[in-house]
Amino acid sequence: MTRALSEIGLSIKRLQMRHHREANAALAPLGVSLVQWDALRHLHRNPDASLHDLAQLTFQTDQSFGTLAARMIDRGLIERVPGPGRAVHHRLTEKGDALREEGQRILNGVLERSFAPLTQDQLAALDEILLRLLP
Numbered sequence: 001m002t003r004a005l006s007e008i009g010l011s012i013k014r015l016q017m018r019h020h021r022e023a024n025a026a027l028a029p030l031g032v033s034l035v036q037w038d039a040l041r042h043l044h045r046n047p048d049a050s051l052h053d054l055a056q057l058t059f060q061t062d063q064s065f066g067t068l069a070a071r072m073i074d075r076g077l078i079e080r081v082p083g084p085g086r087a088v089h090h091r092l093t094e095k096g097d098a099l100r101e102e103g104q105r106i107l108n109g110v111l112e113r114s115f116a117p118l119t120q121d122q123l124a125a126l127d128e129i130l131l132r133l134l135p
Contacts, residue, residue, distance in 0.1 A: 019114060026106045032099055035060075036077075037107070039068060040100035043078060043092050050087060072096070 023034040032040075035058070042049070042057040049057070055065035069090055072078045077096035083089040092100065115123055 015114070019110065022110045022114070023107055026110050027103055030099060030102060030106070032103060035068065036072060037100065037103040039065070039072065040077065040092060040096050040103065043090055044097065044100055047091060048083075048089060050083070050089065054090065 020034055023037075027034060027037055038058050039054065042054055046053065046057065051066060051069065052062050054069075055062045058065060058068075060068070069078060073080065073090075076093055077099060078090045079093055081089050081091050118126065
C-alpha cells in the first residue's frame with residue numbers, strides 16, 4: 001500500500017531537516033553554518049552571478065543574502081568586485097575558498113552516512129526519481 005502523498009512529502013522534509021541539522025553541527029567547528037557554506041559553494045560555481053542570482057540559488061531574499069554577504073565580507077570569506085555598470089558582484093577570497101573545500105569534505109561525510117543504508121542501485125534510482133520531479 002502506497003503512503004499518502006502528504007506523508008511522502010513529510011518524509012522528504014524530515015530527511016532534509018536531518019541533513020541540515022547534521023551539516024550545521026558538523027560545520028560548526030569551522031565557524032560556518034550550512035547557509036554560509038552554501039553561499040560559498042554557489043559563489044564558487046557561479047563566479048559572475050549577481051546578488052539577486054545568488055539569493056535565488058541559496059533560497060533567500062535579496063535582502064537576506066545581502067545581509068549574509070556583508071557578514072561574510074567582514075569575516076574575509078568573500079569580497080565585493082565591480083561588475084558592468086553599477087552592478088556589484090561577489091568573489092571568494094582565498095580564505096573563503098579554503099573553507100568551502102573543507103566544508104565540502106565535511107558535507108560529503110554527512111551525506112555518505114545518511115545514504116549508507118541504500119545500495120548503489122537504490123541511490124541511482126533515488127537520484128533518477130528526484131531529477132524527474134525537479135524541473
